[in-house]
Amino acid sequence: MSEFVGDWHALLVLLLAGFLPNEVWRVMGLWLGAGIDEGSELLVWVRSVATAILAGVIAQILVQPPGALASVPDWLRYAAVFAGCAAFLATRRSTLAGVLCGELFMLTGKWWFG
């Protein structure tokens, strides 16, 4: 059991640096959101900002790749994403087809060029 939990100090750090910083924003959204009308202009803006922040995180992973993804050359990462987008559009917006095509492109490219 003690091996499963590890040391209690690490769990306290998880609560203070992991759980609370996330939950604060969720609960703030709960307080603000209760008074907001679904079709309101503020909500259109909020959705735009949330979408753009997610797009930024996506760009960040591609431009400054973490860990093992950094072993894939820049051009191959970008080409794989373009291949995925092309398959997505060609299949009338199938997410699965796009993801599979992008992955296959990256794996084939990495295998081909080493």
Add this chain to the structure above:
Amino acid sequence: MALPALDSPTWQNPVRAFAWGMWSVTSTVLTLVLFATYLGIGALAHDSHFSLGWALASTGLVWAGPAQIILISTLGSGATLLQAAVAVTLSAIRLLPMVVSVLPSVRSPGTKRRHLILVTHFIAVTLWVECVRLLPQVPRGHRITFTHGLGCGLMSVCLVATGLGYGLAARLPQLFAAAILLLTPLAFLLSTARNCRQLSDVLALVLGLALFPLVSMLHTGVDILISGVSAGTIAYAVHWWRDRQ
């Protein structure tokens, strides 16, 4: 998978409504992506010398992939508690607009805030995207139960993946790990594109992608926020200007 019709009597049974929510995790490729992402998070936790219990607790309590990766890698590389907390907080601000945009479509006129606490905890990118897609097919009075089911379903998948990734960590080859990491941008990009309903959504996505690499050259430490808020605001301004025409 198709949900029952809006006026179907099966919705009246809360167990069935919860089960439909839970079962809905099988209807999206994002579940596969989450599974793969959390395999990676489990592996990362193992390699950073956290316990299996800690890794599982981080999935259940933090419940946000990017925040977990930031937390594990900052703490693992010896950052202080304060530094890790600030980095995680910055990555978590994006949850606020998600909660604000999901909750109005979940609640009914009589809903109290306390009924929404668990729904609020479950909200992260995937649940947000899936709620936009699925909630219009769910009768309004049963959306909280349905969302609880959806959240429990997604979290179960992620807990299994975290545990599995933790166990597989020692044997994960580099190519496989790179493929897992590439799944995240691909799937989130395409599923967001699929859910674009109006011009402002498309513009926010495209501008957000384009602005981040430019803003990141400034090395502000809050690049994601600067690029996201400006791209989102420009997209909204274009939408507002076109509505006025």
